[in-house]
Amino acid sequence: MLPCYVLLDLETTGGNPVHDRITEIAAVRVEHGVEVARWSTLVNPGVHVSGFIEQLTGISNAMVASAPRFAEVAPELLALLDGAVLVAHNVRFDHGFLLNELSRLDVTLRVKTLCTVRLSRLLYPQFKGHGLDAIMQRHGLTSAARHRAMGDVEVMQSWLTLAQTELGAEHVAGLAQRLLQGSAALPPQLDTNITDIPDTPGVYLFFGEGALPLYIGKSVKLRSRVMSHFQAAGRNAREMRIAQEIRRIEWVETAGELGALLLEARLVxxxxxVHNRQLRREGDLCAWRLEANPNSRPLLTLVRGSELAPEQFGALYGPYRSKSQAQSQLRELAETQGLCLQALGLESGKGRCFGHQIGRCKGVCCGEEAPERHHLRLQLALAGNKLQVWPFAGKVGVREHNARTGRTDIHLFDQWCHLATVHSDDDLHEALHSRTEPLAFNLDTYRLALKHLLVPGHDKLKILEFPVSTAIQ
Structure with missing residues (x-):
């Protein structure tokens, strides 16, 4: 099949390579079609073997109690793998466990991998099931030690021999080489052809069995980013869960990174x-409004909803994703700058505040600091969080062009809100002149627009102010 490969199978205490441990290893090394080495060993995992795993594999706590630890057998295993391709059924599972076990020994595993589940799907596309039990059933293979490491290795070995006899050694070798050149790390149940995904900017969506996506991400190189998820599955518990649940991938190309960021935020x-932790719905977005009168009490009022309007940004500071976050950050600011919690509205009462009693307030609450001076210090402390007033007379477009693909996107903004992304003159004209719903402020879009419209270094993106021209140049 391949010039040199090692058929390998592991038994473990569970399915998570980050937390679970190996209980048995079996390996058969094949060079130029000839078996040259065969090795198996029980491994003391150093953790309890559950009753379920014992029932499934037949490996008990008593059996592994006197077995060597992984660190003791690692040199022999690495010698077997030296210069060979690691071949396993659902190779991500076995490879992930080896990566984690060896990383605990400060050893980096560098080995090419081949998944026989994916090879079976290529060799026998007419069949639906490609698990080891399904392969055994359809080809009439048997094993006296199913779910033991060497028993499963021998099933794989018998199946490969049978496939070469039925379909031809050259055909099997050709498909194995194709898998070896880029897809061996992919989840075996993935229906999407990874080579169909372009290495261009855009957004990708991972789906399981249902209609709702498992995860949505963006990248300037879609295919490379998608592959990185699967390559990290052996080292990261969340990536492992995604790899186990994924069934198909969808993607949307964009002209560049800004378009991908905007689309990702909207789709999430x-x-x-379920697996996206950021860019979530902003249920309680808020900001502080500073009163102009230094004698007002409180000096700051929390605003949200329709009051959080871009037209009011000249007097607003934030924004924050929740009331608790806003109050927490204001308390920290007050403590470091010697501001009065009572004047800010974070502490009730009249007269000398508690902060002044312990030396943290300069006394605006009891007449020792002028209200105007305290107000000025508060403005300076908040300056870094001041929401920016929209700096344009009306709507603007950010033109993003990809010379490689020829794609041009224009992202329309008004009052820090993303109105639309268009690709043609007609779409641009309609977006500029159509009636829209009242603009809803969005924190992620605000930050993106702020970065790409005002921050130096993004001058490669052409900014169009309207009505100046409605044509895509």
């Missing part, structure tokens, strides 16, 4: 993927 909020 609309679709709420």
């Amino acid at each position: 909020k609309a679709r709420q993927p």
Whole structure:
């Protein structure tokens, strides 16, 4: 099949390579079609073997109690793998466990991998099931030690021999080489052809069995980013869960990174993927409004909803994703700058505040500091969080062009809100002149617009002010 490969199988205490441990290893090394080495050993995992695992594999706590630890057998295993391709059924599982076990020994495993589940799907596309039990059933293979490491290795070995006899050694070798050149790390149940995904900017969506996405991400190189998820599955518990659940991938190309960021933020909020931790729906977005009168009490009022309007940004500071976050950050600011919690509205009462009693307030509450001076210090302390007033007379477009693909996107903004992304003159004209719903402020879009419209270094993106021209140049 391949010039040199090692058929390998592991038994473990569970399915998570980050937390679970190996209990048995079996390996058969094949060079130029000839078996040259065969090795198996029980491994003391150093953790309890559950009753379920014992029932499934037949490996008990008593059996592994006197077995060597992984660190003791690692040199022999690495010698077997030296210069060979690691071949396993659902190779991500075995490879992930080896990566984690060896990393605990400060050893980096560098080995090419081949998944026989994916090879079976290529060799026998007419069949639906490609698990080891399904392969055994359809080809009439048997094993006296199913779910033991060497028993499963021998099933794989018998199946490969049978496939070469039925389909031809050259055909099997050709498909194995194709898998070896880029897809061996992919989840075996993935239906999407990874080579169909372009290495261009855009957004990708991972789906399981249902209609809702598992995860939504963006990248300037879609295929490379998608592959990185699967390559990290052996080292990261969340990536492992995604790899176990994924069935198909969808993607949307964009002209560049800004378009991908905007689309990702919109899709995550609309679709709420279970594995996305950021860019979630902003249920309680708020900001502080500073009163102009230094004698007002409180000096700051928390505003949210329709009051959090871009037209008011000249007097607003934030924004914050929740009331608790806003109050917490204001308390920290007050402590470091010697501001009065009572004047800010974070502490009730009249007269000398508690902060002044312990030396943290300069006394605006009891007449020792002028209200105007305290107000000025408060403005300076908040300056870094001041929301920016929209600096344009009306709507603007950010033109993003990809010379490699020829794609041009224009992202329309008004009052820090993303109105639309268009690709043609007609779409641009319609977006500029159509009636829209009242603009809803969005923190992620605000930060993106602020970065790409005002921050130096993004001058490669052309900014169009309207009505100046409605044509895509």
